[in-house]
Amino acid sequence: MTDAQIGYTLSSEEHPPNDLVRNAVRSEAVGFDFASISDHFHPWTSTQGNSPFVWSVLGAIAHATDDLDVGVGVTCPTIRMHPAICAHAVATVAAMFEGRFTFGVGTGENLNEHVLGDRWPEHDVRLELLEEAMELMDALWEGENTSHRGKHYTVENARLYTLPEEKPPVAVSAFGPKTAWMAAEYGDGLWTVGIKEDVLEAYEDAGGEGPTYTQLDVCYAETEEEAIETVLEHWPNTALPGELSQELPTPAHFEQAAQMVEYEDIAEGATVTSPEPADHLESIHEAIDAGFDHVYVHQIGPDQDSFFECYEESVLPELD
Template sequence: MVELGYALSSEEHPPNDLVENAARAEDVGFDFLGISDHFHPWTSQQGESPFVWTTLGGIAHATDDIPVGVGVNCPIVRYHPANVAQAGATVAEMLPGRFALGVGTGELLNEHVLGDHWPEHAVRLEMLEEAVDVVRKLWTGEQVNHHGDHYTVQNARLFTVPDEQPPIHVSAYGDAAARTAADIGDGFWSVGPQDTVETWEEEGGEGPRYTQLQMCYAETEEEAVETAHEWWPNDALPGELSAQLPTPVHFEQATQMVSEEDIREGSMVTSPDPEAHVESIREAVDAGYDHVYVHQVGPDQESFFEFYEEEVFPAVEDAELA
C-alpha cells in the first residue's frame, strides 16, 4: 500500500513556516515528509531558500515520529561529500530511525554559486557515485582517507554518528542515472510518475520508491490555476531546462512562455475535486511508486491540510491505495 507524504518547499516558505508546516502535516496524518535542498528558488516570486540542514534541526524538535527525507541533496559541487556526511549524520542523530538522505546530480541553478565548472551529466553521475561512497565511509565513524578521481578526504572522522546508517535514496530521470541509482542506492527518488523507476527495478534496484506530485488546491480550479501560474510556472518548462538554467532570472525569462492554459493542461492537479487528487496518486502507484508525497503550490497551506484530512485521505482509503 502507498504511503502519502507532504512536501516542504524550501523555495516558497521561510524556515519557521517550514517547521510549523512539518508539525501540522504530522498532526493531519501524513505518513512522511520530504524537504527540498536549494540555494536559490526557481523564480524570485517564490522568494525563499533557507539552509535545509538548519531547518531540519527545527523539524526534529517540532515533530514526534514522522519520517523525514531530503529530496534531494546534490553532494558533488556546492557541497563536498564530507560536509554532507557530517550534516546527514547529525540530522540522523536528531531524527533517530526516521531520516533518509536523498541525493542526485543537481541543477545548475544551485550548484554554480561557488564558480565551479558544471560538468556534463555522465561526469556528474561518476561524481555522485564517488560522493555516496565517501559519505558511507564517514558514517562508519572510522577515520577515512580517500583519494579519488573527484574528491580527497584526509584523516577525517565523524564523532557524531547514528547507531545505524540512514538510507540513501538516489534520484534519476534517465536510464543511465537509473542504473547508477540501482547500483549505489537504498531506494529511488523522483518527481512525477517517471517510468525511469522501471529501469531502476530491472537493474536490481531495491528499497522504497519515492515520487513528488505537484498540486495546487483552492476553492475553484480557476483560482488554483492562477496561483500555480504565479508561484510555480517552472512546472511547465520542457526538457532539461530545469537542470541547465543558472539563475532565477533565467527561469523567469523562460517561464514567460508558460501560460495559465499550459498549467491547466499540464501534470499539476488544480481541481478541487478530491477524486482528481486520488487519480494522480493512483497513476504514481501504477507507475511503481510506494511513497508519494504532494507539494501544495502557493502560500495557502492550511486549506490544503484541511482538504486532504477531510476529503482526500478518506477517498484514498476508499480507493484502497493506502
C-alpha cells in the same frame, strides 16, 4: 486502502524556515506518513521568495515532530558542498531523527551548484562525481578515521564522532533510465518527480529493491481558475521542458524562460488544479498503480491551510 506511504512536500523555495517547521508539524497532525524537504541555494523564481539552509531547518523539524519520517529530496553532495561536509550534516540530522530520516541525493542543478564559481559539468561527469561522493560519505559513516584520494575528492584523517545508530538510507534521484540504473547499483531507493514509469522500470530491471519515491504537483484552491493562476505565478517552472531545470543558472533566467509558459500550459499539464478531492485521489492512485510506494504531494502557493483541511477531511481518509 493502500499500503503506500503518503507524504507532503516542504517546499523550501516557497516558505521561510519557521513556516516549514510549522508545516511539518501540521502534516504529521493531519495524517501524512512522511515529508520531503528540498535543498536549494536559490528558489526557481524570485516570486517563490525563499531558500533557507535545509540542515538548520531539519534540526528544528526533528525536535518539533514525533513520528513523521522526513527525507531530503534531494541534495547534490558534489559541488556546492563537499561530500565530507554533507556526510557530517547528514550524520548529525540522522542522529536527531533517530531512524526517521532518509537522505536523497542527485546530480543537482546549475541553479544551486554554480554559486562558488565552479564549472558546471555535463551529466556523465556529474554522475561520476555522485558515485565517488556516495562512496566517500558511506566510508565516513562507518565512524572510522578516513583518508580518501580519488579522482575528484581528497579527504585526510577525517572521522565523524556524532553518528546515528544505523546509517541513513540513501535514495538516488533519477529522471531517466541511465541514472535509474545507477540508483539501483549504489543507492537504497529511487527518488523522482511525476509518474515516470520508464524510470521505475529501469530501476527494477537493474535490481533495485528499495523504496520508490515520487512527487506530485498540486494546487488546491476554491476554483480551478484560481489554482491555475497560482501555479502560473508561483511555480511556472513546472511547465518548462527538457533539461532547462538542470542548466539555467539563476532565478532571473528561469523567470525569462517562464514567460513562455501560458495559462493553457498549466491547465493542460500534469499539475492537479481541480478543487475536487476525487481528482487528487485519482492522481495519487495513478502513481501507486504505476508501482511507486512513497507518493508525496506538493501544494503550490502560499495557501497551505486549505490544502491541509481538504486532505485531512476528504483525501487521506480514503487512502487509509
